[in-house]
Amino acid sequence: MSWFWLLVLVVFRLWFAGALPMTGDEAYFVFWGEHPAGGYYDHPPMVGWWLSGLLSISRDEWFLRLPVLVLPLILAGGGWWLVRPHGSERARMAALLILLQPVNVWNVLITTDTPVILFTMLSLLAYVAALRADPRSRRVLVWHAVAGALLGLAFLGKYFAALLGIAYLAHVLFIRRDAARWAGFALLLVAALPAPLYNLWWNSSHCWVNILFNFMNRHQSAGLSLNNPLQYLASLVYLATPWVLFELCRQRKKVVQAVRENRETGAVFWLMLIPLALLALMSLGRSVGLHWLVSFVPLLAVLAASVLPLAVLARLLRWSAVFAVLHVLAIVVIAALPMQTWKNNRLYDGIVLTVHADELLANLQPYASDYLFAMDGYSPAATLAYHARRPFAVFGEGSFHARQDDFITDWRAQDGRNVLILRKSEPKMDEYAAFFNHVDSREFELYGTRYYILLGQRFNYAVYHDKVLTRIRDRFYRIPAWLPQRGCAFCERYFPEMNEQ
Structure with missing residues (x-):
């Protein structure tokens, strides 16, 4: 039965990865991969590096998504290994529970989360390996160092690996x-530090963009709200599945006992609980x-498989299998529906653009030449660039969000050039008139939705600099004075006078 579910899941995910058009976020990360660099605007560079390598072989959607297709199998293997000391049947159930978690059924998107999830699990496995090793053996320190290096790689995927x-x-x-805990942690820390130090070094010569985006620009609208904690709780219940969480709560005495008596179970519990609690506070x-949450949710399945009675686990697996089948059926049905089904959806124009980009x-x-x-x-810019194979x-x-184009498109070089701006809503011509000698518009309909083409003749860089680039600098590149700067390409390109001050 285990092999049956594994085969069904692999076949479905391969089909879905090939059938699902490249989404906007994924296309944006492909854009990273097409311009190999030491880092990128929004996040550390790991997924861009991966995609650079994959793009050298193929641009097929299923191939670019290969890391996330393999990811659930690695997570399941990690769960199996963690639970193996409790018995082979429990280990098998841990792997299946992880495979059947909703996100591992439907998620085929290659994003910045993919390397974080992978390296987080691998780091945790290395840490537990250190706990399992003979405390008098050198392997204890080696495994701590491996756990730290893998944590560093996770950090190069996304900051919340911290x-x-x-x-x-x-x-x-x-x-x-x-006795080995402090020496082990010291080695773990030393092995992890090169990644964040490298990221800081890169940021210092690239406008501190990761810091500005993750800790300043994106939090301007943050504030206390009851909706956010409720959304967090709903996400956790969905990802871990309600029945697994219910049984863990219902049999919490067994959970507490196992956490106290078994060092590895205790480690899994605390290494899962602390990040989830911090996210709840956030x-x-x-x-x-x-x-x-996805990096830590598999550990709930590991905890359940380690503690709950086998009969209960069998029941949880049946419910998870039914839930997974419902997801598969829903996706297949949605894929088979005609495009016009979504015509009244407010996102319809974006759906048409994504599905029928060609x-x-x-x-x-x-107008291409x-x-x-x-x-x-x-x-939409990244989606169309992916399909058109042109900027x-x-x-x-x-x-x-997603300002990597600030570093790719040099608007100085576009001075005097014609620019076509595709819009999903009707443009206000007077808003564009100042940027061109002449503007005109066209429109066309595709699958019941209307798109607008604005044709700008002879782009005026000087006006764009004053009206747009200056606002971009003031809004997104306000680098605090306490951050040491080694360079900022955006400001050096468009505001060289800043370097003379």
Whole structure:
């Protein structure tokens, strides 16, 4: 039966990875991969590095998504290994519970979360291996160093990998009592530090963009809200599945006993609980995305498989299997529905753009040789650039998200050039008139939704500099004076006078 579920899951995920069009976020990370660099605007560079390598082989969606297709198998293997000392049947159930967690059924998206989830699990496995090793053996220190190096790699995927580092520190401070804990943690820390130090070094010569985005620009609207904690709780219940959480709560005495009596079970519990608790605290002031929890949710399945009675685990697996089948059926049905089914959805224009990008691009082809193509948002720009295999700039101020185009498109070089701006809403011509000698518009319909082409003749860089680039600098590149700067390409390119001050 285990092999049956594994086969079904692999076949479905392969089909879905090939059938699902490249989403805007994924296309944006492909954009990273097409421009190999030491780092990128929003996050550390790991997924961009991965995609650079994959793009050298193929651009097929299923191939670029290969890391996330393999990821659930690695997570399940890690769960199996963690539970193996409790018996082979429990280990098998741990692997199946992880495979059947909802996100491991439907998530085929290659994003910055993929390397974080992978390296977080591998780091945790190395840490537990250190706990299992003979305390008199050198392997204890070696495994701590491996855990630290893998934590560093997770950090190069996304900053919130640091939550696991905090969990390691708390575990050493308050839970562990063995003689090797401080030497081991010291090695773990030393092995992890090169990654964040490298990231800081890169940021210091690149406008501190990761710091500005993750800790300043994206939190301007943060504030206390009851909705955010409720959203966090709903996300946790969904990802871990309600029945697993219910049984863990119902049999909490067994859980507490196992955590106290078994060092490895205790480690899994605390290394899961501390990050989830920190995320819960964060949810009091801001929205915590569903994807932030995924690195630690597999450990709930590990805990359940280690503690709960086998009969209960068998029942949980049946419910999880039914839940997984419902997800599969829902996705298959949605994929089979005609496009017009979603016509009344407010996101319909974006759905058409994503699903029928090639047909949309055919309407732009007559202008391909004479115009720079652009859009007013990063997601559709990245999606169309992926399909067209040509740049789509982001015209205008945009948002605090996904500003990598600030470093790719040099607007000075576009001075005097014609620019085509594709929009999903009707443009106000007077808003664009100042940027061009002449503006005109066209429109076309595709699957019942209307798109607008704004044709700008002879782009005026000087006006764009004063009206747009200056606002971008003031809004997104306000680098605090206490951060040491070795360079900022955006400011050096458009505001060289700043370097003379």
